[in-house]
Structure formats: structure tokens, C-alpha cells
Amino acid sequence: MTVSTGNWFGLVETDLEQMTDNLQNLVAAKHPVLKEAAEYLFRVKGKRVRPAIVLLASRATASKGMLTDRHRRLAEITEMIHTAGLVHDDVIDTSDLRRGMDTVNAHFTNKIAVLAGDFLFAKSSVYLSRLGSLEVVELLATVLEHFGEGEILQSVRQFDPTLTFEEYIDKSFYKTASLLANSAKAAAVLSDSPRDVCEALYDYGKHLGIAFQIVDDILDFTGSTAVLGKPAGSDLQEGHLTAPALFALEEHPQLAVLIEGGFANNGDFESALKLIHASRGISRSRELAQAHARQAVQVLEVLPQSPARQALSDLSDYVLDRLY
């Protein structure tokens, strides 16, 4: 069943708008260029799935479902950390475009991008320490460590067709799901929730994040340049093997030769794309994403029934809806 976006979004729409305004103030910088970079970064009022999860996890666990200032701050910190990670990723990957917009390194310079990312990480560390929970500090610090591990796992196995599914899922956890898992758990910690509820929200974020990443990886093959803001198959072209390619490799061993060769010959890349589309790679990836989304919904059962719990559940449908 296809569920409309409104279901989960309505409950936190006002909170998210408030957060966006507040983010601009929180990262207010003295340097005019850094101020400009921050405004550039927080200008796009997208869906903001990450802080939405934190706010919903907060409402689902807080006493009487009431958000506290600390819950709101945690949502802001989560968005800051996510943004800082993107900015440095784009420097590391020398990317020029993200969602059809110039990246910070392209719009400004590498120098400004390194500085802006560091500044956001530093600000988020300071605000984190002021939340008054060492456990929450450690949860979010672990996310930063995982960002690095994920980037490493990705870069060390470029153009390597022996990459295992386990390594791919690990990489997806480190780069995407860890932030969702640890920040959702942190929301429950701030609510003084029992341990099983804290762990359930961690598992929710983990499975939802992995589903989210697999969907992204499918869209990289099936989306149009206009929607993706980059050409289809970009990940593969850069040697990053994702679920559709890994499944296709099981059916078409000749794909391994093309990948290992780095698509050096004219037409190699196009042949690889054809093999993937001719395989069951996309449909099996979709099934895998669905399985993780289902697991995300299941673990929510330890939480008491509430509109926020329902919204978290609907959100997992929304993640899959992006495929249709």
C-alpha cells in the first residue's frame, strides 16, 4: 500500500520549520564567507528526514509526548552533523554537484568547505556537551567515527568485484544508518526511556537507514539525470559497487571483468549498465530494502501506541515510496 508523505510529516512539520530557522542562528559565524556558506547549506528546506526521525522518536518516548528543548536541540545537532559530513564527503570525492546544486567546494573553494565542515562539527560538539548526557555525547561521537570508517571502506574497495554483501551493508551502516540509529536512540535516552525502548529505536534507525541507502542506490540506476542531479549510474562509474551491481554480479560473471578494468574501453560502462538492467539486480535490491523497512517497523512494537510511533512506521513506507 502506498502511503502519502503527509502521514508522518504533518506531526513534526511545525517543529521542523522552527528548527530550520534556529539552525541559521546556531551556526552564526563571524566570517562573512562562512556565514554565506552556512546560509547556502541550510537554504534548501528539503524533507529533513534525519531531524524528523529524532523529533518523532522524541515524541514517541517523551513524557506525555511533549518535546523538550533538549530534544529539539538534538534534532538540530543531528542535522548539523549530517550537513558537515556531506560537505567533507564532497571534498573527499571531489564532487561538483549534489541534488543538482553546486557543492560547497565547487561553489566556494576546498578551503572553505574543509573549514565549514570543521566548524559545523565543532559547533555540534559544543552543543552536544551542553545537553548534559555523556551517553548522548558518546552516541553521536560514534557517528563521526563511523563516517570515517564508511568513507574508508568505500574508497579501499573501488572497482573491486570481490566486494561482499556484508561489506556493502557495513559501509551503508557506517555512512548512512549509524546517524539514524544513534540519534534515534539518543532521543530515547534524553526521554529517560527504558533500555529496551532505547535499543528498539537504535534498531529502527539502523534498518531504516540501510533501507534508505539501498533505495538511494537503486535510484542511482533507475532515476533520470533531472531527478538525481547527476547522470544515472554515477556510483558504478566511480567504482562504488552497490546492491544492484552486487546482485547482477551473481548472474553475470563477465560484469566483474568490466568493473575490474575500470571501464577503460569505450562502451565498457554502457555494457555494464545493460547487464545490470538485464539482471534481477534491481528487483532483488528492492526486496532487500523492503525487508529492512519491515524490520524497522517490527522493532517499534515495544513502544506504546501513539501518533508518533505510527508516523515512524509510516516513514518506512515513505522511504520505499521513493521507488515508485
Next chain:
Amino acid sequence: MTVSTGNWFGLVETDLEQMTDNLQNLVAAKHPVLKEAAEYLFRVKGKRVRPAIVLLASRATASKGMLTDRHRRLAEITEMIHTAGLVHDDVIDTSDLRRGMDTVNAHFTNKIAVLAGDFLFAKSSVYLSRLGSLEVVELLATVLEHFGEGEILQSVRQFDPTLTFEEYIDKSFYKTASLLANSAKAAAVLSDSPRDVCEALYDYGKHLGIAFQIVDDILDFTGSTAVLGKPAGSDLQEGHLTAPALFALEEHPQLAVLIEGGFANNGDFESALKLIHASRGISRSRELAQAHARQAVQVLEVLPQSPARQALSDLSDYVLDRLY
């Protein structure tokens, strides 16, 4: 009176050696290139003034002068944060050499340098949270914020002869002294010291750090290429005005014209260097460094007498000794 290095160093020599070995284990990374970068970074067993201050501040405040594991970990974290800051600074300033050695961005790539810096910041955040003191987390997180502010203050006023002394001292505090001030105070916090002792160690680190920076800035003019690992006057050439230039500007207004022009004409930079050497800029800078070093020693008087307190005091002589 010139004091030999041994006086302050002897007391923590074994601790520092142990720390250096331990740092390699703490930042052990899965990625072979990142492992290589970490080994490259921690290979040089220099004087390690920063962790030495933390260890001495710990001994000067701890019960019976005994270092705890938390004190040792704080010293390691301080060195990690310092190193991460250097690595990103070199990316931002596109520097190729540091102390006569290739920088990480030059020896490896910008990509590895951004990643290695992020990884060290992340590791230090995780270890910080495990120290179990929110106050210590906030003190060190503030250092990260100050690194950014310092880099900003520096870059926004390049080639600007209207830079004030206050701005120069602020920049020196943010870039250099904040780490010494906040980590020395954190050592006292971990010792459960009374507030006045914590604040005294903050002030000690602040004044020592500013003295240290001024001495560095003098050496940039008076040192040889062999000692500096870069040509003399490098800071000035890049438009960074430091104490000797700021004092010289008061005597020689024509220096302002050369700076503002960015040394565009042949011989401009050499003329500027001559004006600075002909002025009282260097000697007045030396006096300023001495004044800050004296203040650092004075604030130590609230601490009980101990070999560690004496070593901290001797360290301020050592900072000045680098000038002779």
C-alpha cells in the same frame, strides 16, 4: 637566566614515551592508507609540549601527584586534537612543508588529509566522552570551535595593515593558546581541583600559549630556512601579519603600502623584511612574549609547591629559550 630543557622534561619523559606508543594503538585504523598516515603523523617524537603541559598540570593537581588513567588519556586526546588541527590547517593553507617534512596533503593527497583529520577529531570525541566529565567534553569541544574561529580571523584579514594588536592576540589565542588553556584546565577538573586552581591552569595555558605563538612569529623572521623548514618571512609573504610586523608598522608607515599591495612588485617583499629588521619590532615582540610568560608563571602561585608546579614554571623559560 637560561634554564636547560631537562628541568621540566625529566618529570614526564617516561609518561610521554608511553603516550607516543599508545597513540598508535588508539588511532589504529582499518584502512591501510589511513594507518600509514597516522604512523607518518605520530612518527616524529618531538618535544610534545602540549601533552607535557597536560601531564604536568595533572601531577600538579592530582592527589599525591599521582597520574590517573584519565589524566593520561586526556594528554593523548590533546595530542590527537592538535594533530588533527595541523592536518586540516595544511589542507586549508595548501602547505607542502611542516618542520621540513612533507605535509599529509603533500605526502598523500588532500582527500587523505581531510579524512585523516576527521578521523582523529572523531576518535578524540569518542575518547573524550568516555572520560566521564561533561565539563571536560565542553572544554575540549570549545577548542575545536576556536580552531575554526582562529583560521577565519586569519584568512579574513590577510594583507590588511589595519589589523589591530587585539585581533592578533585573539587569533593567537584561538589558534594556539585555547588548546593549552582548556586542556590544562581539564586536567585540573579531572583532579577535582577547587575552582581557583582550575582557572589558574586555564590562565597559565592561555598566557603560555600566547607567548609560544609570539616566539614562533619572531622565529619566522629570525630563523634560518634549515631550522624553520620553510623560508624566513613566510607568514608575512602570505599576508599574515604577526607581532614583529605590527610593531614595525607603528614605526614605518610605508610598510603598510607594501603589505596592502600584496608585495606585487619585484623587491617589495625584501623591502618589507628590511623595514621590519630595521625597526624595534623584533625586540618589542620579545618583550611581549616575556610579559606573557611571566604572567603564566605568576598565576601558578595558587597551586601548592611541587616538582610539577616547578616544571610548569620552567617550561615558560623553555618557551623563551627558543629565541636564543
